[in-house]
Amino acid sequence: MSSEVPPAGGELSVARLPVVDEVLAAALAAQGAAGVRALGLLRDARRVLAGAGLERPAEVGESCLRGAADALLSLPGAPDTVGLKAAAKDLLAAVDALPAPPAAASPADGTAAGGLPGGAPAPQEAAATAPSPGASAAAPPAGALSRVREAAEVLRGQLVRPGGFHRARAAGIAERLMGVALGGYHERALDGWGEVYGRTSGTLHGGQADLAGAAGVYRDVLLLAWELLAPLPDRAVRIRELAALDEPGAGEARELARWADPRTTRWFFCSRQAAAWLKALEEHAPHLLLADAAAGVWPAAPFLEHLAAVAPGAAGRWLAGHAAELAPAGPHVLGALLRLSEAGVFPPGGGAPAAPARPGAGRPRGRRRRRRACRAGSWPPGPGPSRCPSGTGTGSWSPRSC
Structure with missing residues (x-):
């Protein structure tokens, strides 16, 4: 799907605007009336932006896109959530309830x-x-003051990170369709919904729009809809294409940051990609290399374990600067760090974590058991980041590959 934005001014060429492809069209139609409405409005927006005869095509196009966004975020699964206006209203109600x-x-x-x-x-x-x-x-009364504080915290959160209302609705729909809980990485990828609403609200309430800006909003809504609705098998080809790159750049790193499906991120990092991905992500999407504190997982751990074998110097340099930040994120993250430490990736004095004390740790037999478990990649016990099966990057694709 092309992300090129046409230049400002003049009439747009149909060929320069991405289309709603068959995969996305089928996914939208499968969502019922709201999905069919969104599909029609997306197609209408493209016709308006690329056609002739309208005096204000950009503003008409953005109106269609706002309707498409409304339809998409009214799909089943969208939760009842609090937005900026509702948070302000709740705070005023809590203040009004205080005794005079x-x-x-x-x-x-x-x-x-x-x-x-x-x-x-x-x-x-x-x-x-x-x-x-x-x-x-x-x-x-203490209860009244507590309600004021709680309402103020909700409003403060909306002001610090705007768009929470639309992001929460998109996250609810995504979790219903994907069947997995979204972590902080992937909720962050949904921030674009708030940006789309902010742009189109300004236009609907009297702001001016230009063709280049409207084309950018069209592209953004199309990409957001794809991330929300495209079935996992249809993403596999693109995941493989990115994983096979020897010299990824800013565009590819930012594309990864837009992925809203935790399964795609996990499978990508299990694909034994080139060491150059470390530099690209470090410069343009550094949060993807860190542990996802909201979910208690470290999706990039398999990538760092792969780098430990093919580019130990680069892996050690990065780990030395981030191990202290990663270690408290949870037992599975610490387990991955211990495996990397055992592999000798950390430079001397590079902050390699120490294994926590465990019952029977003073017994030689217990130490041998722990070393064997670490070598097998199974410490700490329970499900967690595991080594990727051999051939993951070249074998047949499966959502359970990692």
Whole structure:
């Protein structure tokens, strides 16, 4: 699927706008009425942007794209979630629910009984009614304050990372279709939905649009829809193409960062790709090399284990700078680091992790068992990052390859 954006101004050529391919069209149609509506609006947007006869084709095209995005994010699986407006409304409601402070009553003439003009109390009365040093004004109920704090935290999260409402809806749909929970990597890949809504909202509420910008929004919606709906087997060809590259660049690294399916990321990192991928990812998508703290996994561990054999210097340099950050991410991450440490990848003083103490660790037999387990890649016990089966990068594709 092409991602080229036409230049600003002038009429666009149909050939320069990507089409809704057969795979995506079938996936949309399979989602029922909302998917069929999204498919029609995407095709209409392309016709509008590439056609002639309209005075404001960019704005009409973005209107179609906003409708397509609305239809896509109304598919089954979208959860009821809180957006920026709802978070602000909840905070105001929590503030309004706080009890009002008691008002001090004063006579109509403005002179307090026994006091001075203007309502000021006499010095003797002020001294008598002043709170004692240990006393405090009546505080609002703890439950009311707690609700205010919780609502404020939700609103703060929306302001720090906008688009959470649309991202959460897309994540719910993705998890229903993929059958797996999304981690932090893949929720981040869904940030584009909020950007699409922000751009099209501005146009729908009076902002101007140009053909190049509208073509970019069309491309983004198409890519987001593909990531959300394309079946896993149809992604296999592209995964193989990327894994086979000897000199990947910024575009390929950013493409990986757009993947919303955890299974595609896992399979890619099990494909024994070229060592040049380390530099490309480090420069353009560094978060993909780190552990996914939200999911408690380290998808890139098989890639680093492969580098330990083919480019140990590059692997050791990267690990020396990140081992301390990786080790606390969970037992499976620590297990992968221990395997890399045993392989001798870490440079001297390079922060190689130490195996945690375990029951019976002082017994020679126990130490031998642990060393054998580490060599087999099975420590710590339980499911975790495992070594890839031989031939993963060249054999027949299967979603269970890793």
